[in-house]
Amino acid sequence: MSFRLAAYAVCTQDERVLLARCVSPAGESNWTLPGGRVEHGEDPFDAVIREFAEETGFDAVVECLLGVDSRVIPAAERHVAGMFSHQNVGIYYRVLIASGQLRPEPNGETAESVWTPIRDVAHLRRSSLVDIGLSLARTVPATGHVAPVPVGGLIQH
Numbered sequence: 021m022s023f024r025l026a027a028y029a030v031c032t033q034d035e036r037v038l039l040a041r042c043v044s045p046a047g048e049s050n051w052t053l054p055g056g057r058v059e060h061g062e063d064p065f066d067a068v069i070r071e072f073a074e075e076t077g078f079d080a081v082v083e084c085l086l087g088v089d090s091r092v093i094p095a096a097e098r099h100v101a102g103m104f105s106h107q108n109v110g111i112y113y114r115v116l117i118a119s120g121q122l123r124p125e126p127n128g129e130t131a132e133s134v135w136t137p138i139r140d141v142a143h144l145r146r147s148s149l150v151d152i153g154l155s156l157a158r159t160v161p162a163t164g165h166v167a168p169v170p171v172g173g174l175i176q177h
Contacts, residue, residue, distance in 0.1 A: 021092070022106045027068035028055030029115040030086060030153040031078075036135040037154065039146075040075050043131045051146040053153045054133065055110075064111045072115060075130040077123035080115040086156035087112055087164040089149075110149055112156050112166075 030053060031038040039051045054075045058067040065082060072080040089110045095103055124132050141150060156166050 025058045027064040027111045028053040029072045030157045039136045040130045040133045042129045051144045075125045076133040078120035079118045081118045083114040089152045089166045
């Protein structure tokens with residue numbers, strides 16, 4: 021089983037959420053939250069600020085920790101054939117924009133970041149972590165643990 025520790029930013033304003041559109045090497049688009057892998061020795065708090073800046077062009081301030089989600093994606097549900105099951109541990113933070121200007125990630129996987137009406141998210145081909153982050157932002161569970169979020173429809177792993 022593979023493993024990934026990642027930090028994700030939930031940035032909302034006026035019933036909109038800032039989403040990043042990633043493009044795979046095969047040219048497939050998928051919407052996700054800004055964020056990504058926590059590097060060895062890096063604090064997840066610092067990782068979410070770094071990743072948010074890299075992917076959106078904005079400098080962020082962490083407002084609060086929303087919670088942690090740990091999920092195992094079975095090998096059969098992964099996009100890459102022949103891969104093992106994968107565990108993703110996501111640490112979700114609510115962030116506010118401090119400064120900067122919206123732009124695509126230079127030399128990266130993020131083609132663009134877009135303010136998206138929250139009501140339109142359900143119609144997007146998106147990563148399951150978008151729904152997890154929005155669920156945490158809505159409920160802000162006291163324990164910081166997100167209840168299982170159903171995965172289906174246009175959601176991708």
